[in-house]
Amino acid sequence: MPALQSQKILKLLMAFILYAQYTAAVTSLFIPGLDPQAITADELGVGSDGLTTWLIAPGQPSGTLTTTELPGPATLVLGASTAVLSYANPTYSFTAVAACGISSGIAVCDEFGAIGGQIGVTSSTVVTERVQSFAVQTGGPSISTASATVTSGSSQTSASATATKSANGATGVRSVSVAAVLAIVAVVHIMMV
Structure with a gap:
C-alpha cells in the first residue's frame, strides 16, 4: 500500500477514534x-x-x-x-x-x-x-487512550482504544463504539485498495 494511502487511512482512523470517545x-x-x-x-x-x-x-x-x-x-x-x-x-x-x-x-x-x-x-x-x-x-465522555499504527510496505494496520472512566467517575468500556469505528475503517481501507 502506498505511503500516501496509509497516511490517509491513519488520519481517518484517528478521527473516528476521537469521535467514538465523545459519543454518548x-x-x-x-x-x-x-x-x-x-x-x-x-x-x-x-x-x-x-x-x-x-x-x-x-x-x-x-x-x-x-x-x-x-x-x-x-x-x-x-x-x-x-x-x-x-x-x-x-x-x-x-x-x-x-x-x-x-x-x-x-x-x-x-x-x-x-x-x-x-x-x-x-x-x-x-x-x-x-x-x-x-x-x-448515558456513558458520558470517557477518559481514553487511543493509538493507531500504519506500517508502510505492508498491509497491516492496527488500532486500539481503551476507555477507563466516564466523566463522573463510573467505569465503562466503549468496545461497541470502537468496534463500529474499526468496521468503518476496514470498509474504507477495502475501498481504497
Missing part, C-alpha cells in the same frame, strides 16, 4: 419531579429485586434540553412499579427523597426534604404525577 448513548428514564432536561445517567446495577439503580447528574445541554434543575449527583432507583429519587448535599445538610409507587402510568410520590444543622427544618408532601420518561445521556 441515550436512554429514557422516568425521574420523579423533574421535567425533561439535560441529565446524565450511569447504571450502577440491578438488584435481586429487579430494581435498577442509576447515578444521575447534570448533563451536557444539547438540542431542546438546554438546562438542568438537578443541583448535583443523585441516586435513582427504578422498577416497573417503583421510582425513588434521593439527593443529599452534606455541605448544607440537605436531603431530599421522592419515593413513588407507579400504577397505570401514574406515580404517587411521597416527597420528603430536610435541612439539618442549626435550622432543623423538615417537610413532606404527597404528589401525583403522570409517568413521563425523557431522554438522558
Whole structure:
C-alpha cells in the first residue's frame, strides 16, 4: 500500500477514534419531579429485586434540553412499579427523597426534604404525577487512550482504544463504539485498495 494511502487511512482512523470517545448513548428514564432536561445517567446495577439503580447528574445541554434543575449527583432507583429519587448535599445538610409507587402510568410520590444543622427544618408532601420518561445521556465522555499504527510496505494496520472512566467517575468500556469505528475503517481501507 502506498505511503500516501496509509497516511490517509491513519488520519481517518484517528478521527473516528476521537469521535467514538465523545459519543454518548441515550436512554429514557422516568425521574420523579423533574421535567425533561439535560441529565446524565450511569447504571450502577440491578438488584435481586429487579430494581435498577442509576447515578444521575447534570448533563451536557444539547438540542431542546438546554438546562438542568438537578443541583448535583443523585441516586435513582427504578422498577416497573417503583421510582425513588434521593439527593443529599452534606455541605448544607440537605436531603431530599421522592419515593413513588407507579400504577397505570401514574406515580404517587411521597416527597420528603430536610435541612439539618442549626435550622432543623423538615417537610413532606404527597404528589401525583403522570409517568413521563425523557431522554438522558448515558456513558458520558470517557477518559481514553487511543493509538493507531500504519506500517508502510505492508498491509497491516492496527488500532486500539481503551476507555477507563466516564466523566463522573463510573467505569465503562466503549468496545461497541470502537468496534463500529474499526468496521468503518476496514470498509474504507477495502475501498481504497
